[in-house]
Amino acid sequence: MTAASGVWSAPGRVNLIGEHTDYNDGFVLPFAIPMRTTVAARPADGPQWTVRSRETGETIVIGESDLAPGAVTGWAAYVAGIPWALRDAGHRPPFLDLSIASDVPLGAGLSSSAALTCAVLAALVDLGGLDLPRDEWPALAQRAENTYVGAPTGIMDQSASTLCRPGHAMFLDCRSGDREHVPFALAEHDLAMLVVDSRAPHSHADGEYAARRASCESAAATLGVAALRDLAEADLPAACAKLDEVTARRVRHVVTENGRVLATVEKLRGGSVTGIGPLLTASHASMRDDYEITVPEVDTAVETALAAGAYGARMTGGGFGGCVLALVDADAVERVADTVTAAFAERAFNQPTWFKAVAAGGAARDE
Template sequence: MRAAAGGSGGCVSACVWFAPGRANLMGEHTDYNTGFVLPFALAQGVTATAVARPDRLLVLRSKQVPDEPVTVSPDSLAPGSVAGWAAYPAGVAWALREAGYRVPGASIDIDSDLPVGAGVASSAALECSVALALCGLAGAQVARRDLAAIAKRAENEFVGAPTGIIDQAAALLCRAGHAMLLDCGTMDITHVPFRPGRDGMTALVIDTRVPHALVSGEYGRRRSECEQATRLLGVPSLGSVADAALAGRLADPVLRRRVRHVVTDSARARAIAAALAAEADQADQAATAQETYRFIGRLLTQAHLSLRDDLEISWPEADIAVDAAIAAGAYGARMLGGGFGGSVLALVPAQRLPAARAALTEAFAQRSWTPPEFLDAVPSAAARRIA
């Protein structure tokens, strides 16, 4: 088994790790197609407090799930052996073991200030905080790119959610005050400055209160459709397609729409990263900031239309939230995450924020929907040890 003294923060008998959620400026369903994504880490996330145990058991507790603790043996873990929320930390232990790392016995207490099912990667934050805590107790030194892949494997194979790498990569690799352009084919990263608060803007996450579950069939169906289109086009992946017009070679109109979304959303991620980098290079950043944010807002709205019409993963509350936010002064908005529930990201001038929140609450009330909840998304640092 692989292990090295002093790894992952050097904790021996106890440690506390925090991993953030994420919002994604651009690039939905592009990660598993080896395209580009542009996430940033949130200030909110998941904390894992781990204390070593001599009995080689994992005892898992969550403040958000006040049930009895879940106790498992790392040596007997297999996909499907643990259900519910505990499948995520147990899956991390299994994936670390499968990668050749020693998994120590530990009591792990979980706490979170992320909304669950809101499309802000609460499951990846849980996985990454636990992965770092277990590595710290074991003295295992694991590169963060490798740890992201291990956590992704836990979600894919142990939990059964066919997600890409964006959430785990964002939790482990983002920087404060930046968005992270990630080439999911090569794992090359470019950090670009993104400080909406400095520029009089708010990146507002609107939780529509419609929970989503990526283990449901629709997410997997979209992935299968993309894989089918890849085979029919004879390309290595849809991320390698530069021109959406190539989709015209496909007879199936559904597959044509799926390809068009992946290619254009990946291009939008690159375009936003380029715009943010160009603004940072300007001598007078204030003079170009509003123009840059208006450009980003237009691409956000274009992306929502693509997610709604080409990928067909939006839901009524998201569509209304996008329309209401823009009508109240947002520069643009789009649904976040894998779809079929969750949140919307709106780019709102700070002076318009109270009006936007009020308009969104009223739009939901008019339809007798559960009131939305709001989170000001501040680009924050990646996972870190806090004790």
Template sequence: MNLATRFEARFGRTPAGIWRAPGRVNVIGEHTDYNDGFVLPFAIDRFTTVAASIRTDRTVRVSSTFAPGDVVEVDLEGLQPGDISGWAVYPVGVLWSLEQAGHRVLGMDLLLDSDVPVGAGLSSSAAIECAVAVAANELFDLGLTGPELVLIGQRAENEMVGAPTGILDQSASLLSSQGHAVFLDCRSQESRLVPFPLMEDGLTMLVIDTRISHSHATGGYASRRRSCEVGADVMAVAALRDLSESDLSEAAGLLDEETFRRVRHIVTENARVLAAVKLLESQGPRAIAPLLDASHASMRDDFEISCPELDLAVDIARDAGALGARMTGGGFGGSAIALTNNDDVGRVTESVTSAFASAGYTAPAIFAVVPAEGAGRVE
């Protein structure tokens, strides 16, 4: 049964259309976004799809194929952060965010489907937000641009969900193009597409989902953000984006040891993003492999957002022939990515799976992704 047919069965009418938005992997640039820094994600060929129609009242009815028969009803009138719990906060939060930005919207009927793994660090929440955002933008004839919708999604995530995230995830989902990564300056919000020709170079980007779930609304993410703010205050800069590697020796003398390591990760990670963009534009994807390895070491040792499962996935993937590997996403679980020659995909997959079994870990989900098109209407 297709999504339109399911929508009709659930809500008793035909949807006005169907829209979708992709999840993402972040090639490099972790936790740099909320420090006004640089990121390099690409949209993946895993999507959240929404069938949608406008209502004549102010009620939002939200349902999904992964919670059959469960319809959440929310009144937009007077809606405040904290009024909604559960997954419905993501789609309803977008409509709330549109209103906060001055756009009057009516209620909607929404039915969602998704093959973006939840909790895997692949931005399943932003895919929901962006699918609903492009649907609402079209149905209410708001005329908002991609970058404007990015900020709508971010506000929903920050204020309704309570997750202190930057604009990386929504930018990847909304601004991507097939065969490219998105180089994003999170301060100016300027972006440009960077060629990422995996297939043409005989390469596969493997995602290794550790099945260790994470949440951006919990304390680990927020505490890292606070450390970055403290580091910027002590170093008398607006954001850690304003520091270069030449400033680290001074920072070491002014900051406590833990805060210094947090700052060092952000500063060196920004440098790695800029280096990766130059290498992709001059030499291609193979050339960025050492930067992936260095990024993981920095997240493991300086920012301390890895976990044993992610470290094992990265180490074994490299040992089995991956050119470079790193955890991706906010950390504390989720997924790793491994840039791999096509001929080595089977060996990497088998080796990681076997290593997880030997360690007594839950079997990982391992699959290939390609740079996909950003959010838009499909029917």
């Protein structure tokens, strides 16, 4: 694109702990990563949004008649959903030409979709001079994904992509919206967060994710609570006795995962970073055994990283593929990554990729 009026970007995220708790009104602890989706934008010549993707090579034109859920499909739906949601909220988003590029890996559980929607939102709000406080961005972006795209995500991904701060993880109460930026500068402790992309398939919009969410909502109704967040671990024996075996396991994961998030935050507040390791590992076991959302690739990555000396490791993201994070000594990143790669080769899995995750900032105007 020539003569862009500006460039905006929004990051992907890693969820340190708190998986499938967000849509249960629970607690999460994500941090933004340096990988970002970038949108260069300028005013359009007519009443439309023309979107060009560097990654796919496509150019898609979105007209006003397309601002209805389901009218645009594929990756462009995440773009069209933003002007739809803005109009639905009473705003007048500007018509723009948009050029999109991203280095957030697709299908890896790093929230490439939220990075796209939030980068587009930043451009539209800025160029349109819209009165939309930053605190309201996550809910609007979530509505675009939930209603326009049809992806039943919670609010964590959009919150992380818009509100995270460098050097911090964001402790988010998904019911109240309250958040605390918890120090997470690993280099100061001679530690690093290795993220391994298993390159196994991953999709938030698939039937398994939706089934887990529906199961939780059904369980909450059966148990007479507004959301599973309202259950304490002491309530589990009585609660599980009222549910079938599978649903009871789902509930147990959510309730114990909320407890692990709170314990992790306490460890980080007290400066005990390596102390979060066992909580990460316990989270993975819960996702594997109770929520049943892991696959052999991510289980292998976790087991191998732990055997290679990681303080803790877990799958991150919605599940059924995606990434594993491992808390390791700063000088052990490549060694642990190479060990995991070798284990994948032995099992004839796809060769994984990896990177060192550093806590970054949220959506911003770059130029």
